[in-house]
Amino acid sequence: MKPYSQLTVISYIIGPTLIVVSHVGALLVIFTGLSWGAITWTLLLYVIRMFATTSIYHRLLTHKSYQAPALVLWIGSIVAAAGGQMGPSWWKAHHTKHHQFSDQDHDPHSPYRPFKGIKGFWWSQAGWLFSSEFLPAKLPADVENDVVLRMVDRLHFIPMIALGAISYLMGGVDYLTAFFLSTTLLFHGVATVNSLTHTAGDQPFSTNDYSRNNWLVAVLTLGEGWHNLHHAFQSSARHGITLRVGQVVYLPDPTFWLIKLLEFLNLASKIRVPSETELIARAKDRNHQHLALGTEVEISI
Ligand SMILES: [Zn+2]
Ligand SMILES: [Zn+2]
Secondary structure (H helix, E strand, O other), rough: OOOHHHHHHHHHHHHHHHHHHHHHHHOHHHHOOOOOOHHHHHHHHHHHHHHHHHHHHHHHOOOOOOOOHHHHHHHHHHHHHHOOOOHHHHHHHHHHHHOOOOOOOOOOOOOOOOOOOHHHHHHHOHHHHHHHOOOOOOOHHHHHOOOHHHHHHOOOOOHHHHHHHHHHHHHHHHHHHHHHHHHHHHHHHHHHHHHHHHOOEEOOEEEOOOOOEEEHHHHHHHOEEEEHHHOOOOOOOOOOEEEOEEEEEEEOOOHHHHHHHHHHHOOOOOOOOOHHHHHHEEOOOOHHHHHOOOOOOOOOO
């Protein structure tokens, strides 16, 4: 039995329903095309809602990699919900489970469990949302105890529908199509973190899963594609980090830049980033550790 009401189940199911509607709505572009204004609206909605998902739902709400005033968390959560990312309790519940069981049996969206190959890839990209995995077994207590976040969680579909209505009022079918297209692209962009960054890319850091650093996903998700670093250092606000010949190299990470901007504006504090010693100590290739420490490389056969 789920630790939440039947009404909550109905509210949750509205989420993937709206995503399907967005896919169908995005097809309107074939018939209507898009004005330059609508193209700008598509990109703007994509970037703003991606930032809310990455900097607020992921790095703040779930991993607490920095601190921010409640208002930042609340507004960011409403924007992320408007992106079709569901509510904060649902999102954190699944993402916490993903880290707890990464690429093992209870990972909700691993490309290796319960399927492999192309079927596994589809499962991690979208298929799991249409399975029994969709409803979380439990909801995070800290989010549930915040009355505003709990309300955003249960009414997650309202910001999204409101944004669709605003788009229509702004520019008719042209802008409504832009909203559908942007939401569809956003959905698949975020989902590549579940699929592509567990299948393709490099693994500079040692972890117990298949997480990888993938530059394409980093572009699509404004920095979340540096997923191997993220699995190795889950509480790091900065994901764009790798190792090259024993040296720490920083990679483009727009979400981290946004967090730094929030800090400059006094809207973020206590930003957590691992030290270079910690990063090197976690190198997957032990040669990197030795190179960095200036000692001879041990070769074991
Ligand atoms: Zn994470
Ligand atoms: Zn992952």
